[in-house]
Amino acid sequence: MGTPKRDHLQGSLDLLVLRTLASSREPLHGYAITDHIHRLSKDALRVEEGSLYPALHRMDEAGWIRSEWGVSENNRRARYYAISAAGRRRLTRLEQEWADHIKAVKRVLRPA
């Protein structure tokens, strides 16, 4: 059982990865996922590779994403990931949890 901080960080990584894959029209490899998050966050978020790949494999095993080998833009063998139906349901839940979390933090920062 992880600490709340670790669970929270893991939850946000899952959320970012699932949202990235849900927004993409085609499967992405790990490097493209980190690049996408880095660009969309305007360099504010940088996904640690040491966390990303174990998370991808964990989510693949959980059935939230699917993976298969393909050929990259530079003709290299790469593993591509795409979100599954179960992953979309998980994403909806994580987005709701994240919104609730943000609301709670806002209430503390600016009490009525």
Added chain:
Amino acid sequence: MGDDDLHTEVQFHIDMRTERHVNAGMTPEDAEALARRQFGDVEAVMNAMRRARLRSSRIAVIALASASIIAAVIWTYSSSLANAPVVFPGIADVPRPMQFVKRPPPPRPGPGPTWEEFVAKVNTFGDGKREKSRRR
């Protein structure tokens, strides 16, 4: 997923980052060194990837083993109950757990005294008391 696949995936990431650094003007050697530093401990990451796969496989094995044990226990129990009267003829009369046993109804009480008998009995006691009070 084998170790070669994990290594291929990690190496692809490092190579992509190296290429980006080269495109930004770094020498290939510096670019690769920086990409490896940014990635971190390759072996530690691969171990974490193996653990992520192993954990879910272990959960699946435990779930399968538990289901098999439960199925075996249920089958053994039900088959032993089914064969019990054949192996042990007398056991057919033994009440089994989780089975409704038909018991005979409790004996009904016999008919009580008629009204005349009841009144006569009550009057007997009453008469006795009255006789005592008369004696006093």
